Amino acid sequence: MQKILSGVQVKELDSQHLKLSGQSSHELMETASKAFVKWFLDQGFSSDLPIQIACGAGNNGGDGLAIGRLLSALSYEVIIFKCFDSKDSLSEDALLNFNKLPESIQIVDFENLRFVEKGILIDAFLGVGLKGELRPDAIKIIQKLNDYQGTVISIDVPSGLPSDIVLKGEAVKADFTVSFAFPKLSLILPEHAEYVGELVVLKIGLVEEAFMDLDSTFYYLETLDVPPLHTVFNRFSYKGDMGKVLLVGGSPGKMGALILCAKSALRTGSGLVTCHMEDSERVIVQTAVPEAMASWGLIPNPEFYDAVGIGPGWGTENRARLFRQFLQDFKKPIVIDADGLNLLSRNPDLLPLVPKNSILTPHIGEFTRLVGSAENHLERLKMAKGFAVENELILVLKGANTVISLPDGRQVINSSGNKYMATGGSGDVLTGMLTSYLGMGYFPENAALCGVFHHGLAGEIASKSKRRSMIASDIIAAIPETYIQLNIS
Ligand SMILES: NC(=O)C1=CN([C@@H]2O[C@H](COP(=O)(O)OP(=O)(O)OC[C@H]3O[C@@H](n4cnc5c(N)ncnc54)[C@H](OP(=O)(O)O)[C@@H]3O)[C@@H](O)[C@H]2O)[C@@H](O)CC1
Numbered sequence: 276m277q278k279i280l281s282g283v284q285v286k287e288l289d290s291q292h293l294k295l296s297g298q299s300s301h302e303l304m305e306t307a308s309k310a311f312v313k314w315f316l317d318q319g320f321s322s323d324l325p326i327q328i329a330c331g332a333g334n335n336g337g338d339g340l341a342i343g344r345l346l347s348a349l350s351y352e353v354i355i356f357k358c359f360d361s362k363d364s365l366s367e368d369a370l371l372n373f374n375k376l377p378e379s380i381q382i383v384d385f386e387n388l389r390f391v392e393k394g395i396l397i398d399a400f401l402g403v404g405l406k407g408e409l410r411p412d413a414i415k416i417i418q419k420l421n422d423y424q425g426t427v428i429s430i431d432v433p434s435g436l437p438s439d440i441v442l443k444g445e446a447v448k449a450d451f452t453v454s455f456a457f458p459k460l461s462l463i464l465p466e467h468a469e470y471v472g473e474l475v476v477l478k479i480g481l482v483e484e485a486f487m488d489l490d491s492t493f494y495y496l497e498t499l500d501v502p503p504l505h506t507v508f509n510r511f512s513y514k515g516d517m518g519k520v521l522l523v524g525g526s527p528g529k530m531g532a533l534i535l536c537a538k539s540a541l542r543t544g545s546g547l548v549t550c551h552m553e554d555s556e557r558v559i560v561q562t563a564v565p566e567a568m569a570s571w572g573l574i575p576n577p578e579f580y581d582a583v584g585i586g587p588g589w590g591t592e593n594r595a596r597l598f599r600q601f602l603q604d605f606k607k608p609i610v611i612d613a614d615g616l617n618l619l620s621r622n623p624d625l626l627p628l629v630p631k632n633s634i635l636t637p638h639i640g641e642f643t644r645l646v647g648s649a650e651n652h653l654e655r656l657k658m659a660k661g662f663a664v665e666n667e668l669i670l671v672l673k674g675a676n677t678v679i680s681l682p683d684g685r686q687v688i689n690s691s692g693n694k695y696m697a698t699g700g701s702g703d704v705l706t707g708m709l710t711s712y713l714g715m716g717y718f719p720e721n722a723a724l725c726g727v728f729h730h731g732l733a734g735e736i737a738s739k740s741k742r743r744s745m746i747a748s749d750i751i752a753a754i755p756e757t758y759i760q761l762n763i764s
Pocket residue numbers: 285288289303304307331332333334335336337338366400401402403404405406407408409410413430431432455456479
């Protein structure tokens with residue numbers, strides 16, 4: 276998995292990469308710029324639109340200058356806004372690229388800037404080299420850039436946004452942020468959503484060994500990481516190998532949560548799914564999911580199951596006793612969601628009974644009740660890590676970039692998923708998927724990573740044709756396609 280480094284570490288990473296690869300820093304900038312241009316062309320922006328590029332004096336500006344040259348060679352009309360005083364202030368590679376600009380490109384001093392209203396603005400003013408608070412002249416530039424009404428694309432980070440901490444002052448509000456190699460930590464903080472816009476991460480061929488000596492506990496989970504985490508089944512596999520799972524949840528008026536969870540576990544691959552609920556509700560499950568079995572009353576023979584998911588739609592009234600009894604009887608890692616988490620928050624003495632390496636899946640509200648309130652998301656992530664390490668549990672903090680905190684202190688940020696997944700029941704689908712992988716005998720860490728990634732990918736697939744009309748059932752319907760896309764048998 277790709278390590279996520281701090282902005283300060285990027286310099287060190289670059290020099291390690293250059294030493295190991297034999298590439299020059301100028302060539303690396305060219306690679307990054309070409310990666311950007313390739314992405315840009317793939318977006319299908321009209322080639323009639325003038326491209327305005329605000330360039331700073333550092334290497335972020337250097338990227339902007341190289342991108343300007345490359346787009347101009349593709350017949351785009353390019354205008355460079357100089358956000359620096361003189362050529363003398365340019366970094367070595369920025370100067371090199373400034374000198375390579377063809378004459379056809381208009382270069383405008385920032386004071387004389389007039390935006391072309393219907394165009395594209397590329398923000399290459401400040402990148403990860405930003406230090407401390409913005410100087411007044413930089414604030415003015417950012418304010419002016421934010422006046423632009425057209426599409427804004429920030430290079431690496433929105434200018435003014437620090438790489439790894441929460442923003443205090445001003446920053447560019449981008450529609451897209453195209454970051455290189457890995458997402459800088461600040462790009463995934465919900466506080467920065469209106470600055471980052473849509474996040475895109477482009478590979479620029481940095482050699483893996485360059486990351487080796489650089490410490491970080493943050494990792495980024497991407498498509499290529501996922502197939503090796505899966506268990507492969509052979510042609511003699513039978514439904515018992517695919518896992519016998521028990522899903523405990525549902526209550527009058529909230530049976531949908533359990534049904535979604537069961538359908539999701541089945542679609543993920545579970546061999547046998549049993550739903551445990553109140554007696555009065557069992558007909559609903561048996562009708563809605565004929566592939567699932569139903570159980571009620573006390574949980575008979577918990578040891579019969581390979582994995583258990585507990586909580587979706589369960590309610591919290593009169594559940595603590597059953598939950599306690601179950602935790603005393605069942606010693607394998609489980610998945611706890613929704614009201615299962617709320618029960619833990621209300622009965623902290625249950626927490627030590629939760630089997631080690633169990634997967635807990637709170638959204639921010641559930642997290643706050645369970646772990647505590649945080650001033651910002653960065654602090655929340657620190658608390659999540661502490662909770663996972665201290666309790667030897669896997670904590671899946673759900674959101675736009677779900678963060679999986681592992682008992683060894685690593686924190687994995689998921690790259691899949693999109694805003695269309697913010698719809699009732701999508702969390703229940705995740706619970707079904709996670710439980711299903713546990714039931715198939717996956718190590719809990721792999722179950723968590725596969726479950727979260729495939730869930731997000733299913734959301735992406737389903738939303739292609741559904742957009743804001745997407746509902747949780749559409750995510751379930753797209754689970755099979757995730758296996759096809761990742762070539763998982
Ligand atoms: N491996 C990678 O990921 C690759 C990264 N690459 C790119 O390099 C970028 C990093 O470039 P970098 O290190 O030159 O810094 P950068 O962001 O341009 O900022 C420096 C400028 O900011 C200014 N400045 C600083 N603080 C300020 C303040 N408070 N208020 C106002 N101004 C302030 C500072 O001014 P100075 O203080 O020097 O006067 C200087 O002009 C990175 O984001 C990516 O785009 C690719 O090219 C290749 C591969």
